Each structure stands twice: as structure tokens, then as C-alpha cells.
Amino acid sequence: MILHVPRFMNASRLAGKRILNVYFDAFFLPLPEEMNEAMRSFLLNEIEEDEIWNEYRILTGANEPMTRFLKNFFSPIINSLKVKFGQNEFDIYCYHNATTHAENANLSEEQLLLEFRCKATGKLFLDEWRQLLKKLVGESEENYYRKLLILLSRHYEPVILTYDASVRFLKEKLSDWRVKVEYTYYYWRSPMEQLLVYSMIHGVDGITKEDFEKAVKQQIDYLDFILAEKNIDIAHEKWAEKASKSLVRRRYLR
Known part of the structure; x- marks a missing residue:
């Protein structure tokens, strides 16, 4: 089963509850594989939660706000895994790599700086947005699938957690397993997520x-809500x- 958990706290809490009520013999987390030992130690009560994220910062070089966000997001999930592990042990795997997480953190900072430049100058810098989007698409296509397939072959009832904007590509890679997708939280994709998913399917160009200009303007508007x-x-x-109100209004005017 693929468990889709977008990066919202409501989604994370729902995922934590779901984990307690589903059987699995292996659980896959979208964290650097170098953290496998730390995660197992946490499940065994050998280390505290803070130690996991100290290791994450060392491995990825992520800044403090990014690390704090991920800690808060994953906390309901990994604490439910700890409870579940106490009831019935299972294998735990982190299936990303540290380099990818480090690069994603850099791209997140690059996006934030670009958003603020747009707000400060009133310009859109569309060429720079296209270049950023191409980098993001490249990272989304990161080649961790082969490793994941090898690990999956050892188990009968795995759960793979992902927070990717779209699970389409992961599901296609795992087609031989006939995995089902369970969505913990339905939501409107942000303008940048919409651009990313479209670009993964059709290409940025x-x-x-x-x-493209319309989506970038919407993303700057989205930033105002976040701030x-x-x-x-x-x-x-x-x-x-x-x-949604804007969409309904446009349909009515037609």
C-alpha cells in the first residue's frame, strides 16, 4: 500500500491514526537511507526523537526552520510507528538519500528567495521560475526506485509513505505489486505543485x-496567505x- 500524506499537520495526524489500524510487515519512510539505524533505535526506545533530527541536520545540512518543520510533520507518524512496533515488530526503511534531501532544501530556499524578489520588485522573473521548475522536476525523478523495488521484494505487506505532489509515477514503478493508494487528506494543490505535476507529465517547456505567467502570479498570491x-x-x-470561489465565479460568468 502507498500511503499518501501531503505536508500538512492535519494529514500527518490522520496518517498517525491510520498506521495504528493497518497491518504491515515493513514500513518505508521518505527520509535518507542513512537514517535507518536511527529510526530503528527510536522504535526500540534507545534514542529520543530529537536525536533523529539532529542526525538529519548533520546528514543534509538543512537549516533549522526546515528541520523543525519536518520534525513536526513526521512526529505523529513515527510516534504511531513506535506504538505499533511495541505491539508487533516490523522492518523499517528510509528509502531516500541524504544528497537528494540536501538539494531539495537548497531548492526550497531558492524558491522562497525568488518569491520574495517577485513581491519586492513586482516583476515575475519567468525565466528563473522555469529554471527552478526544471531542477525540481529533476529531483522528483530521482532514481531511488530500484533500491525500493529490491527492498519490497522481501516483504508481503509493506506500506510506503510518500508526500510527493503526485503518486502516479511511484504507482507506475510498482505496477508489478498491484499496490493500492490510500489518500489520508484531500486538498487543492498549490500553484507550484500544479506546475510541478504538469511538468513531470508534459515537460516544463x-x-x-x-x-506559466498565470501560475506564477497565483503562487505569489499563495505566499501572501502563508505569510x-x-x-x-x-x-x-x-x-x-x-x-474555489474564483473557479465557481468564472464558471458562472460563462
């Missing part, structure tokens, strides 16, 4: 200039409410 709220879940819900 397949987006027209008009559509106005301390809670990203609330910010996203407010943006989604505005976006």
Missing part, C-alpha cells in the same frame, strides 16, 4: 507562457477557499 498565518494548514485552507 510544454507549459504556455500565458499559463499571514502561523499555521500553514489554515493558510492553505483560506487560499483554497478563495481559489
Whole structure:
């Protein structure tokens, strides 16, 4: 089973509850494989949760805000795994690598700086957005699938957790396993997520200039909601409410 958990705390808490009520003999986390031993030690109560994220920072060079966000996001998940492990032991695997996480952290910072440049200058810098999107698509296609397939071959009832914007490509790679996808949380993709998923399917250059410019403007608008709220879940819900009303209004005007 693929368990899709977008990066919202509400989704993470729902995933934590789901983990307690499903059987599996192996669990796969989208964290650096170098953290396998630390995760197992945590499940065995040999180390504290903070030690996991200290190791993450050392491995990836991630800044403190990024590490804190991931810690908060994964906390309900890994604490449910600890409870589950106490009831019935299972294998735990981290199936990403540290280099990819380090590069993703850099790209997140690059995106944030670009967003603030757009806000400060009133310009869109579309060429720079296209270059950033190409880098993000490249990272999304990171070649961890072969390793994942090898590990999966050892188990009968695995659960693979992913927070990718789309599970389409992961499901295709695992087609021989006939895995089902379980969505913990349904939500509107942010403009940047929409661009990323479309680009993964059709290529970045397949987006027209008009559509690309529109999406970038929407992403800057999305940033305003994020900056106005301390809670990203609330910010996203407010943006989604505005976006849905706008969509309904456009349909009515037609």
C-alpha cells in the first residue's frame, strides 16, 4: 500500500491514526537511507526523537526552520510507528538519500528567495521560475526506485509513505505489486505543485507562457496567505477557499 500524506499537520495526524489500524510487515519512510539505524533505535526506545533530527541536520545540512518543520510533520507518524512496533515488530526503511534531501532544501530556499524578489520588485522573473521548475522536476525523478523495488521484494505487506505532489509515477514503478493508494487528506494543490505535476507529465517547456505567467502570479498570491498565518494548514485552507470561489465565479460568468 502507498500511503499518501501531503505536508500538512492535519494529514500527518490522520496518517498517525491510520498506521495504528493497518497491518504491515515493513514500513518505508521518505527520509535518507542513512537514517535507518536511527529510526530503528527510536522504535526500540534507545534514542529520543530529537536525536533523529539532529542526525538529519548533520546528514543534509538543512537549516533549522526546515528541520523543525519536518520534525513536526513526521512526529505523529513515527510516534504511531513506535506504538505499533511495541505491539508487533516490523522492518523499517528510509528509502531516500541524504544528497537528494540536501538539494531539495537548497531548492526550497531558492524558491522562497525568488518569491520574495517577485513581491519586492513586482516583476515575475519567468525565466528563473522555469529554471527552478526544471531542477525540481529533476529531483522528483530521482532514481531511488530500484533500491525500493529490491527492498519490497522481501516483504508481503509493506506500506510506503510518500508526500510527493503526485503518486502516479511511484504507482507506475510498482505496477508489478498491484499496490493500492490510500489518500489520508484531500486538498487543492498549490500553484507550484500544479506546475510541478504538469511538468513531470508534459515537460516544463510544454507549459504556455500565458499559463506559466498565470501560475506564477497565483503562487505569489499563495505566499501572501502563508505569510499571514502561523499555521500553514489554515493558510492553505483560506487560499483554497478563495481559489474555489474564483473557479465557481468564472464558471458562472460563462
